[in-house]
Amino acid sequence: MLKFTSQITTHLKCRTTPFTTLIQNPKSSSTSLNFTFLNHLKNQKLDSARAVFNKIPSPHVSLYTKLLLAYAHNNNLHEAINLFNQIPSNTKDTISWNSVIKASIICNDFVTAVKLFDEMPQRNSISWTTIIHGFLSTGRVNEAERFFNAMPYVDKDVATWNAMVNGYCNNGRVNDALRLFCQMPSRDVISWTSIIVGLDRNGKSYQALFFFKNMVGFSGVGISSTTLVCGLSAAAKILDFYAGIQIHCCMFKFGFCCGLDEFVSASLVTFYASCKRMGDACKVFGETVCKNVVVWTALLTGCGLNDKHVEALEVFSEMMRFNVVPNESSFTSALNSCVGLEDLEKGRVIHAAGIKMGLENAVYTGNSLVVMYSKCGFIGDALCVFKGICEKNVVSWNSVIVGCAQHGCGTWALVLFKEMLREGVESDEITLTGLLSACSRSGMLQKARCFFGYFARKRSMKLTVEHYACMVDVLGRCGEVEEAEALATSMPVEANSMVWLVLLSACRVHSSLDVAERAAKRIFEMEPDCSAAYVLLSNLYASSRRWLEVARIRMKMKHNGIVKQPGSSWITLKGMRHEFLSADRSHPLTEEIYEKLVWLGVKLRELGYIPDQQFALHDVEIEQNEEMLSYHSERLAIAFGLLSTVEGSTITIMKNLRVCGDCHTAITLMAKIVNREIVVRDSSRFHHFKNGICSCGDYW
Template sequence: MRTRVPPLISNGKAVMFPLKTFRPHATSRGSSSWKSMLFRLIEDHQVDEANRLFARIPSPSIQLYTMMINGYSRINRVDQAFRLFDKMPARDTAAWNSMIKTALGIGELDLAWKLFDEMPEQNVISWTTMINGLSQFDQIDAAEDLFLRMPERDTAAWNAMISAYCDSGRVKDACRLFEKMPQPNVISWTALIGGHDQNGQSDRALWLFYQLWMSGMKLTPSTYACVLTACANASELGLGTQLHSNLVRRGYSSDSFVSTSLVNLYAKCKQIEDSIKVFNEKQERDVVSWTALVTGYGMNDMHDNALEEFNKMVAFGIQPNQSTFSSALNSCCGLEALDRGKKIHVTTVKLGLDLDVFVGNSLIVMYSKCGDIDDSLVLFNSMDRRNLVTWNTIIVGCAQNGYTSLALKIFDAMRELNVQPDSITYTGLLTACSHSKMLGRGRHIFHLLQHDSEVAMKLEHFVCMVDILGRCGQLEEAEELIQNMPMEPNTIIWLALLSACRMHANIEVARRTSKKVFEMEPDNSAAYVLLSNIYASAGRWNDVSQIRLMMRCRGIMKVPGSSWITLKETRHEFVCGDRSHPMAMEIYAKLDWLGVKLKELGYVYDTRFALHDVDDEQKEVALAHHSEKLAVAFGLISTVEGSTIRVIKNLRVCGDCHSAIKLISKLVGRRIVLRDSTRFHHFRDGLCSCGDCW
């Protein structure tokens, strides 16, 4: 008795294509003729026309049924594929295998298992399809068990298991299996090379390629593409260019995957002109190669070019995929271009990709990094499917935007759903606690991390904990934590402590800490500047002069503070006392007006942040013309009343400017978002999202 599999409701939408006129004149054709016509229509994606033809076929064969099922599956009309499968008068193994593949394609692993178990007879393709499916769902142990239970194995089955091991990071297991393999082919070698490269072992991947090359086995374009990617990741430009020449001679350079890998190679090795040349030489441009170019521009900080190329691609009629959107949105982050990011968001909605997990994660990152955390939260809440990256992205976004309590609540919800955190999760949580000076909760998170057997502690976790202790005034404890770490400290962790010394005016710990930094990096400009500022805040001008003299002798330059606003895709940048802007007269007039109004609200300049040995009046003049204030004044006169002003600063925001901008937000009734070198500050109604903890 035949088992009935109920039809499914498709989550996808039918892809519509223009239909060609096709009218068979007879119904008494041979099976090969029907097969040929069906095949042509399905290959042209004219599945509806193929179905009309199929309905005219008297007693269609099992093979024709299977062709139609595959046609529906390819355009994600899964419900119709299952209905057709259910109507089949008899089913062969190929039909069952097709339905298993269809179930896996829509993410229904349980249904795929059900079909596999109910098959009258499984062949090696059935087993291999399930192994690939289990790998797709990260169930590697189950895939391994299935592989070991296979009654017979062909090369494709061995290759599927090698790929499964590599995809899950179990490269050693993949190597052991490869060594046991009776007859590895070029696909086996390619899977192993790619597996090493994907898991951070690019040098080993290139060594394996050398072994393959010496074996004399004929290489495929896929192998070359894989090796070129390894060259890019290992920064082996020389080998990559040699392979490029070889590929041209063999006629492989026009292959889509090869040309895309070449674009990626040159971009990663900072040879973007060569990437453009390879791309322009490609006769048929597809989404993969165009995405590689958009990504390559982003890698080289040419974000305007990346977005221009993205727009060209859309205008050319090529539909972006998840990776394209991710790269374009990343360039929006690089430009702090929220408006352009919103336009791309609209495009994802039109294409029905806005709720795709990969695209959704990229959108959350874009909104968070552009200071619009509220829209990030809306997106997060609207996503039907979330993965660990989704949870990490929103937690880190909340941490950077001062939504510490919400970050911790999201973590609690994540644990309730049994989502295992990773090292990024803990880094985000500790950063949130640091930005809000939540010492108790920070200790608790750090304790959870220490006892989480699934996550290895990294140096960045200790940096965050030192930052928490330092901000909360526990400088000696922070210093002791550094000295007792299981790994060697670097300059970053000592600089975190030195920054805390400035915050708490602790000169003794600052001296010890700066000494550690100078032992590691004698020319570290950040340490000199921090130490100089600590002395300046304490009024020790002789020590300040000595530090500045040392910097001049060593040729160390202090990075000048600057702030900027981007309006209508144009960046307006300011430095302290800057009068070069075309609207300088209006900007300074606005600053004078603000100065009067702020004093009426009780504002007094905090001269501790004027780090020069001059009289108080000169200090006030310098503070009044800090780059942050200039940018805010420009924003007030250049944007619509009531709109949000967004300012970026390359250094930590000045304490006096922080106090002033809080009052300005109340005075003018505007929301002001300022991103400095460590976090976002959301000023509204005289308050800041950081709670004055930064």
């Protein structure tokens, strides 16, 4: 009993005199300070952590390294190095040296990193790998290569080799990665996965799949779920369904349960969707137990890839209903489906959801919004979104430049390009395509020549057939048909049918029959059944009243079974697409539509409008020609839009072919009559009709 009482008294003394105990036990005090210090670091309270650190008697070197790395992550390299210099020289170990080198790399100060590396009294493999990886992560492959070659062979462990292989792949030097991979004395699962991923991401998916099969069959290295997913990605890109099925079987064999592993499930959904097997993709999705945002986004993107845009937007709505927070990829895929449906209303709803989640100004979402608004006819909204993007990349600039080009805003496109150069963003092949298109649709021939010459001299870029086609288009539209033909025949690569078709189209506009016949001959040599070439040549003969030639071409088309693509126009309202053909009478509101067109016809004649017979292109009586022109598909779509939308609102029409000159004149006057903006997107560009004028300035 006495012994028990003594134990209680001792226990109470300990509980009631903690401060005394701590003073008497400095080790316990130091442990408490260490705990508080680490807790402050964990909660990113750097000043509080430093205050506690200063109270720790003889802090261990590991605490120094933790604090200096925290300074580096806060971009305060000066304090990190000062702290490193305060470490007692007898306790500075290789880990602390490696940490301060890593801190310099985190702060992107490679001069200091190399200086510290050179001053190290002793290096290990981690020291070398740290600085090599630092150079590779910032794209400085040559410097990384120099350090790798200088590294003692005995210190080159598998992690160092992996870092170099991965670095080469990430910087597009796949052949160097392959060479190094073959030289590796030993390989682990990371080595194989790095080379498979690198090949796949650099457009060598066939080789990636070959290496994957070698790894599984002959390497003797244990496989991971990441490796299987990488192999499946390669199979998806080259549409190798059989290989993908085998990998799916491997996932079961190696115990990676698809229903439980969300990463594996997402890759399977993507694979089946890429192979046009949406039923299988939906089955995998349904079998997934816990569906995260990656799995949902894989299904959403897969629907878009298979032109199931309505279903894609339903998937996006379901995500929101199940409180799965969409990421940037989700928004990008959903907006791409809005573009596919040309549904501006749904695009605005998704835009609003992006604003609520704070993703409006994120680069990928912002880029997709720019494209969506541009392609749906609202270039002003596209520009507003573009201005709000926080960190614009080359895709951002290309999207807005191409958008301006499509809408005929050539001056805006050029101003944006100058701003792009001032921001130091490197232009690419798509930039040139956008600039040439902007010049083409605005008649800026000299500017186009300057851009074409400037990019041709850039060593980092190679002109493609598409660029030459754009330049031929610029010359042709500006009436320089002979020069355009000369460029097409003198290209360093053989001109394809697209180049000659662009030239033929220009000949149609400028009535250059001789060049047109030569261009058509070239097209028919490459594509004997090209319906567009037959139609353009036929229309050119018809506008010249050479009806025998027109009849000959039509007979040839009939004999060869070539069918002219019918002109159609459509308008999307409340998620429903209403499509019209010329003289179409299949719509439920046909009577009202034709009554509206008759009313518009009367108003047009009051403004002095006279139908232009050359655009009828049929050898029939004038009265019949006028009737044919009055009921072109775009006019039917506009009449329906006037009947079905709020007065004063903008009407947006899409057309699969180039709008004819007579309809262009008529729509210009219609916009004035109804006091509305009418936007028409044809195969060439967007036309914004308002107040009796068109944005193209009658140049298209």
